[in-house]
Amino acid sequence: MGSYIAKRLLHLIWILFAVSFFTFLLMYLAPGDAAMKKLYGQGVAVSEDVLQKTRERMGLLRPFLIQFGDWLWHVLHLDLGNSLKDGFPVAEKLARGLKGTALLSLVSLLLSLAVSLPLSIVSALKKGSLADHMIRLLSFVGNSLPNFLVSVLLIYFLCVKMRLLPVVADHSFRGLILPCVALSIPICSRFIRQFRAELLEQLSKPYVSGAAMRGVKYGYILKNVLHNACIPMLTVVGLSVGTLLGGSVVIETIFRWPGLGKLAMDAITNRDYPVIQGFVLLTSVIYVVTNLVTDICYHLIDPRLLEEGAGGSGK
Amino acid sequence: MGKIRFQKRFSLFLTMLCLTLCLGACGGSEAGKNADGKEKAGGGVKELRLAESFAYPSLDVHKDYYGWYTSIYGVSETLFRVADDLSIQPLLAKDYTVSEDGRTWTIRLADASFSNGNALTADMVMRNLQRLAGVNERFAYLADFKYTAEDDKTLSIATPEVYPTMLSDLSAPELGIMDLDNTKDFDNAPICTGPFVVKSFESEGTVVVEKNNAYWNGAVKLDQVTFYYMQDDETKLSAMQAGDIDGYTSVTAAAKEIFSNSPEAYSLTEIPATRLQFYVLNKNRLSDKVRQAINLTVDNQAIAAYLGGTVSPAVGPFGASAPYGQVTKPAVDAAKAKALLEEDGYALGSDGIYAKNGEPLTLNICYYAARSLDSIALLMQEQFKNVGIKANLTVQEDPDATYVASGDYDIALYCMIADKAGDPYYCVNALYRQDSKWALAGFPTKQSEELIDRLQYETDIQKRAELANRIVQMTIDDNAFGYVGLFNKTTVTKKGVVGIAEKCPFDFYGVNANTER
Numbered sequence: 029m030g031s032y033i034a035k036r037l038l039h040l041i042w043i044l045f046a047v048s049f050f051t052f053l054l055m056y057l058a059p060g061d062a063a064m065k066k067l068y069g070q071g072v073a074v075s076e077d078v079l080q081k082t083r084e085r086m087g088l089l090r091p092f093l094i095q096f097g098d099w100l101w102h103v104l105h106l107d108l109g110n111s112l113k114d115g116f117p118v119a120e121k122l123a124r125g126l127k128g129t130a131l132l133s134l135v136s137l138l139l140s141l142a143v144s145l146p147l148s149i150v151s152a153l154k155k156g157s158l159a160d161h162m163i164r165l166l167s168f169v170g171n172s173l174p175n176f177l178v179s180v181l182l183i184y185f186l187c188v189k190m191r192l193l194p195v196v197a198d199h200s201f202r203g204l205i206l207p208c209v210a211l212s213i214p215i216c217s218r219f220i221r222q223f224r225a226e227l228l229e230q231l232s233k234p235y236v237s238g239a240a241m242r243g244v245k246y247g248y249i250l251k252n253v254l255h256n257a258c259i260p261m262l263t264v265v266g267l268s269v270g271t272l273l274g275g276s277v278v279i280e281t282i283f284r285w286p287g288l289g290k291l292a293m294d295a296i297t298n299r300d301y302p303v304i305q306g307f308v309l310l311t312s313v314i315y316v317v318t319n320l321v322t323d324i325c326y327h328l329i330d331p332r333l334l335e336e337g338a339g340g341s342g343k
Numbered sequence: 344m345g346k347i348r349f350q351k352r353f354s355l356f357l358t359m360l361c362l363t364l365c366l367g368a369c370g371g372s373e374a375g376k377n378a379d380g381k382e383k384a385g386g387g388v389k390e391l392r393l394a395e396s397f398a399y400p401s402l403d404v405h406k407d408y409y410g411w412y413t414s415i416y417g418v419s420e421t422l423f424r425v426a427d428d429l430s431i432q433p434l435l436a437k438d439y440t441v442s443e444d445g446r447t448w449t450i451r452l453a454d455a456s457f458s459n460g461n462a463l464t465a466d467m468v469m470r471n472l473q474r475l476a477g478v479n480e481r482f483a484y485l486a487d488f489k490y491t492a493e494d495d496k497t498l499s500i501a502t503p504e505v506y507p508t509m510l511s512d513l514s515a516p517e518l519g520i521m522d523l524d525n526t527k528d529f530d531n532a533p534i535c536t537g538p539f540v541v542k543s544f545e546s547e548g549t550v551v552v553e554k555n556n557a558y559w560n561g562a563v564k565l566d567q568v569t570f571y572y573m574q575d576d577e578t579k580l581s582a583m584q585a586g587d588i589d590g591y592t593s594v595t596a597a598a599k600e601i602f603s604n605s606p607e608a609y610s611l612t613e614i615p616a617t618r619l620q621f622y623v624l625n626k627n628r629l630s631d632k633v634r635q636a637i638n639l640t641v642d643n644q645a646i647a648a649y650l651g652g653t654v655s656p657a658v659g660p661f662g663a664s665a666p667y668g669q670v671t672k673p674a675v676d677a678a679k680a681k682a683l684l685e686e687d688g689y690a691l692g693s694d695g696i697y698a699k700n701g702e703p704l705t706l707n708i709c710y711y712a713a714r715s716l717d718s719i720a721l722l723m724q725e726q727f728k729n730v731g732i733k734a735n736l737t738v739q740e741d742p743d744a745t746y747v748a749s750g751d752y753d754i755a756l757y758c759m760i761a762d763k764a765g766d767p768y769y770c771v772n773a774l775y776r777q778d779s780k781w782a783l784a785g786f787p788t789k790q791s792e793e794l795i796d797r798l799q800y801e802t803d804i805q806k807r808a809e810l811a812n813r814i815v816q817m818t819i820d821d822n823a824f825g826y827v828g829l830f831n832k833t834t835v836t837k838k839g840v841v842g843i844a845e846k847c848p849f850d851f852y853g854v855n856a857n858t859e860r
Contacts, residue, residue: 059739069408076780082480183578
């Protein structure tokens with residue numbers, strides 16, 4: 029297991045280098061630059077002379093490889109640099125964004141699991157019943173609704189019509205409710221469909237009918253079914269963590285929740301290379317670590333996978 | 344039996360989950376109390392809650408565009424300010440004189456003081472201007488001026504050449520004056536002279552300001568103002584409807600319709616502002632007659648109507664109420680446009696498109712998808728089609744790095760602030776000069792350049808307006824530019840809320856001592 033983790037972490041270095049290089053290159057090739065975005069921020073025109081001096085001060089006139097090398101050198105010294113837009117340290121910005129996003133993602137994920145797991149079990153156990161049809165219909169609708177629409181509907185009904193929650197919420201538990209629900213609905217719907225399919229597959233296997241015929245307790249059978257369905261379900265959850273961490277920009281904007289998604293979006297709009305690079309590094313690490321943790325969970329749930337993996341690599 | 348027990352446990356789990364969510368949602372809190380819009384923070388505190396579309400990571404008045412927001416928050420003030428009628432009025436200054444050669448400005452300061460009680464001095468103003476020149480690229484030119492504090496309340500500014508736009512420049516919000524000696528944290532708590540002081544500042548988030556009890560220019564009516572950062576239009580609309588905020592600007596057409604249906608609850612104020620939507624016609628590619636036909640075809644009244652009143656039709660780059668906004672342009676005339684095309688050798692084809700030598704008249708309209716330019720491009724395309732001109736639309740993410748910089752367009756749509764602070768020179772210089780990026784379209788002539796040179800050094804306000812009008816009229820008569828609309832500044836407030844600069848065309852003014860709810 030130790031060598032497996034070490035190998036995966038070694039891969040991470042190459043992944044980070046490749047991702048950051050190509051991101052830097054893409055941003056370099058994209059039209060516009062940070063100086064232009066900064067100076068034209070409010071729609072005020074500036075002279076070409078001012079623009080050039082700002083570019084020079086920001087180091088944007090240097091060749092691509094020099095700029096990338098300079099950034100890389102600082103990163104290797106654990107310095108992500110300062111934002112070109114406002115001069116504040118990138119690490120501080122990322123830490124602030126990550127705090128908001130991690131909280132939002134974690135609560136949304138827990139909420140999604142808390143709702144989707146029981147509903148998918150009911151749906152699988154009661155296959156073909158009214159409850160099953162209702163759950164499948166709702167999951168279909170939930171999966172189809174775009175985030176912004178869910179958000180607007182939630183605000184309209186819960187805040188404007190019923191006055192249960194404020195539109196202007198702080199960063200407390202109450203402020204977390206609406207963005208979490210909005211973020212959870214599509215994830216939950218996806219989980220229900222995928223969990224249900226996996227549970228149905230397990231329930232159709234001979235060991236389940238054999239155990240039932242032998243009079244094994246229903247709860248015990250279900251425990252085994254859940255255990256066996258765990259690995260594919262973990263894969264789905266693992267993939268969702270990445271999506272949650274990087275893709276909640278709409279939710280963050282609508283609900284005024286400070287997070288990584290909006291930070292990255294603003295950085296791209298402003299061509300703020302250091303922030304974009306920092307974001308890419310951070311999300312790459314999160315993706316790789318999440319996948320690694322998922323893999324480790326596989327092995328903990330089913331140690332045979334580790335043996336298979338070791339055998340496979342030895343061949 | 345086992346199955347029944349499991350179902351019972353499962354039902355219990357679901358019930359508890361639902362109860363937890365409901366309790367969490369319905370529990371009382373400050374924000375919940377605000378939802379009805381009646382209770383004010385602190386009980387008896389006269390508070391106003393506004394939404395802002397932008398938020399910045401710092402309150403340092405001199406850096407970037409942060410001064411716009413410290414001005415909106417009522418924290419910083421400038422030596423002069425632009426009034427609602429676009430005239431420049433003294434604020435921290437009492438009065439001024441200009442030397443005969445037009446190169447030395449002497450400014451006497453008002454008996455103003457900072458929120459910490461320290462008096463505003465000429466030396467402090469001088470050091471503020473010098474600091475601004477050092478930290479903000481757009482104001483680096485201020486370093487070329489020579490400043491002298493004649494006494495505590497008199498500052499003289501000597502410029503290398505005649506500088507007629509000095510008062511306009513000194514009205515820019517970035518020139519807000521801070522107490523440089525006593526401000527410990529420029530990013531979070533600048534000490535300024537405005538009617539409000541910073542109570543709490545959340546980087547790129549909510550800002551709370553409270554009454555400056557030592558305000559030098561009269562009593563401040565409000566105790567506290569909270570500015571919530573809200574980028575999303577739907578969120579702002581919902582927050583207003585839910586009573587969570589008392590007002591905001593940049594109301595969309597759809598929201599405007601909703602608010603105007605409840606005049607008993609909301610007040611809507613709409614004025615033409617300073618943000619201009621315009622297009623440039625490329626003289627290097629389009630003949631005189633084709634350009635004239637284009638300008639006779641574009642119906643900006645119809646465009647403004649389509650945009651739901653969010654813009655006002657423009658004749659020139661400046662509002663018609665400004666003395667330098669007195670220009671005229673011909674009325675829309677499709678028949679004349681067609682006649683001009685035919686005079687230019689075009690013949691109407693069977694497909695309804697004019698063509699010459701077998702080549703259909705096709706225009707390339709470049710734009711970027713912001714500030715309603717995408718809608719305008721589509722509407723123009725439709726209007727051109729009606730007279731027999733085919734138009735292709737090319738959208739760019741970054742106009743300044745693509746079509747504007749290259750001159751690769753027939754028509755380039757763009758949007759910018761045309762009136763920065765009560766003077767026409769900034770816009771004239773940015774758009775019509777020979778070294779401007781728009782010059783690639785071929786407008787500047789020797790005559791226009793001479794007039795712009797004269798405008799640059801003319802000190803008489805009336806003559807400046809006349810010169811500006813002549814220059815803009817040339818761009819219209821030459822069919823080099825087309826002015827589509829000036830964005831309206833639309834503000835919605837709850838009934839009873841007044842004084843949030845709702846009648847001021849500039850974006851950088853907000854609350855003041857007389858703001859009331």
